Amino acid sequence: MPPERLLILGLGNLLMGDEGLGIHVARRLAERAEFLPPGVTVEEGGTAGFQLTCFFTHYPTVILTDATLDGQPPGTIQLLQPRFSSEFPRALSTHDIGLKDLVDGLTLLGQMPELYLFAVSINDLQPMHIGLSPEIEAVLPALEAKIITLAHQLVNR
Amino acid sequence: MAQRIVIDPITRIEGHLRIEAEIKNGKVTDVYSSGTMVRGIETIVKGRDPRDVWAFVGRVCGVCTTVHSLASVRAVEDALDIHIPANAELVRNIMFATQYMHDHVVHFYHLHALDWVDVVSALKADPKKTSEIAQSISHWPKSSPGYFSDLQKRLTTFVESGQLGIFANGYWGHPAYKLPPEVNLIGVAHYLEALEWQKEIVKVHTIFGGKNPHPNYLVGGMACSIGIDDASAINAERLALVGQLLRDAETFVQQVYVPDLLAVAPFYLDWGAIGGGLGNFMAYGDLPTNGINDRTQLKFPAGVILDKDLSRVMEVDPRNDDEIREYISRSWYEYSVGDQEGLHPWKGETNIKYSGPKPPYEYLEVEKKYSFLKTPRWKGHAMEVGPLARVLIGYALGREDFKEIVDSTLAKLNVPAAALFSTLGRTAARGLESLLVAQWALEFYDQLISNIRNGDRRMADTSRFDPKNWPKQAQGVGMTEAPRGALAHWIVIEDQKVKNYQMVVPTTWNASPRDHNGKMSAYEASLMDTPIADPHQPVEILRTVHSFDPCLACAVHLYDQEGKHVSKVKVL
DSSP states (O other), X not given: OOGGGEEEEEEOOTTBXXXXXXXXXXXXXXXXXXXXXXXXXXXXEETOSGGGHHHHHHOSEEEEEEEEOSSSOTTOEEXXXXXXXXXXXXXXXXXXXXXXXXXXXXXXXXXXXXEEEEEXXXXXXXXXXXXXXXXXXXXXXXXXXXXXXXXXXXXHO | OEEEEEEXXXXXXXXXXXXXXXXXXXXEEEEEEEEOXXXXXXXHHTTSOGGGHHHHHGGGOSSSTTHHXXXXXXXXXXXXXXXXXXXXXXXXXXXXXXXXXXXXXXXXIIIIGXXXXXXXXXXXXXXXXXXXHHHHXXXXXXXXXXXXXXXXXXXXXXXXXXXXXXXXXXXXXXXXXXXXXXXXXXXXXXXXXXXXXXXXXTHHHHHHHSSSSSOOOBTTBOSXXXXXXXXXXXXXXXXXXXXXXHHHHHHHIIIIIHHXXXXXXXXXXXXXXXXXXXXXXXXXXXXXXXXXXXXXXXXXOOEEEOTTOXXXXXXXXXXXXXXEEEEOTTBSBOOTTOTTOOBOGGGOOOOBOOOSOOSSOSSOOTTSOOBSSOEEEETTBOOBOSHHHXXXXXXXXXXXXXXXXXXXXHHHHTOOGGGGSSHHHHHHHHHHHHHHHHHHHHHHHXXXXXXXXXXXXXXXXXXXXXXXXXXXXXXXXXXXXXXXXXXXXXXXXXXXXXXXXXXXXXXXXXXXXXXXXXOOOHHXXXXXXXXXXXXXXXXHHHHHHHHTOOOHHHHOOOBXXXXXXXXXXXXX
């Protein structure tokens, strides 16, 4: 697959502590672009919902990173391939409604990209706090390595 | 026997709106509207450079993006007596129109349609009959039997796999849903087409404002340079794309949005007598064609209508200390002048003092303070703002463009003008004004192209950008019409910094709590007497509240972890 067709998208609210981990990951990957296949796009999706439509329809393959409040120990990383919004982990933080509407809409339109979701369990939202808790900070290197490995696998397949 | 129902949150996207209603004999007999989240941006911008404020306040809401930035730059320009060049006015107007078309279409299909369209019923539609109906109401090309049958198959697969997804929160099968399966299928088809279309129209914002949401504004004009052959400026190719996007938007509004509105409305004419509410309407007006200070040359005229009296439109003056005031007697704030006084926004205060129940709570203490929204009043009157206010004011002033769209719609639906004062009227007004805005957008575009051809490329007046040229003290007001209604920001500048900043936003007018005299605001008044078939599925309340297009993030979801409306019913 040409690397231009792969998008790495971090989601989350930067102002809510661990909830913003997707944004932290996107920023760190953008700084370490030399480890990614040349031509792969890294974007911060923030808390957007419908506004992500153009990204989802432009890129046939998308690697998403987001926080989840699923009750698992903080820092637990799961790789999921959700096909419907109901297959997203529970309470995918605060911005999930727009995103889920978008996923279902695109599925019905037959325009949903191939989606890989790294869902990282967090303990809590911390309103009006920028930065990560030590538990989440500690798993970021492993998470970045997983994303980089998957990106290479997808480009080389 | 009375029952109290709570719907929390009530919007499908932003913000925290809660409605508590009492139901007796199948009707709403009392109702309280509450914003349960603090905004507080006014406090954040105090002490900052007035030229930067647009970037902060723009973030109040990502749905009605641009509107707060526009109000902010206008407030600063008003304070410092800055007059923007004609091209900047045209670009702001084009972005304003883009925002309207995007917001109104997304509201109709994605935030409001499912109150009227039964998705599950669409599975029973006959694709051939659906196609005949679609072709009888519009020239829109995607209307063949095959198109509808393909969509129906995908929808069936989706639903049969147990994936109602986006459609999981509807009260499907509720007796208040009246559309035949074929019209429901058209509604679902256009819900999906609108999802695709909306990603295109916002490109206008990215071309002129660099990004979307939250495009860039500039005190004194717009931060986009025109260079027909310049690869990094607004060049001929980008201008051509803007023209194409605006023409496509006009087609979508004319051939999809408005025909759907007129196809759905005949099945819900009873809603032309429900949800009217206050009968008082206010608009600040917008879309200037001769500078914002020439209030006679606005595409959307300003004014006030009281008690549904369309024979008289009064003037509104946001500078007058006695006209617009905000009260907090039922809101979780305190004023230095006491709880019973109202303050004009130039003297406004944002001192939060929460005195409600400790969350999680079952009910608000509605007899005391119960909202983070203040209660604004015009000369003491509660006002409804929004599309219905704008359309009624244009109509009452006798403007031909407004008369034409309103009279032709009333004739098509065979309803009297009184039906305008209703939930249906509010939803219809939003579609009808979209027709006007779509046409005006192309006028602004043609004028911009003509100016550029004639060699006028000025986009900003920066002669007063340097704070050295400012007076020691200045105050200004920036008015606009957000898609949801009249919006204004008031600024006081002292020693080149923001001394005070107050925003009175549309949803504050509409969704605020009762005032110091116990008088209701627009949401509460409009919900009184609403018939409720089943208190456990209060779709009727959602219809009327959604008809206002609530956006509570800017005014101060109700979904639980499973994404469902939290609605509680208790027998009193």
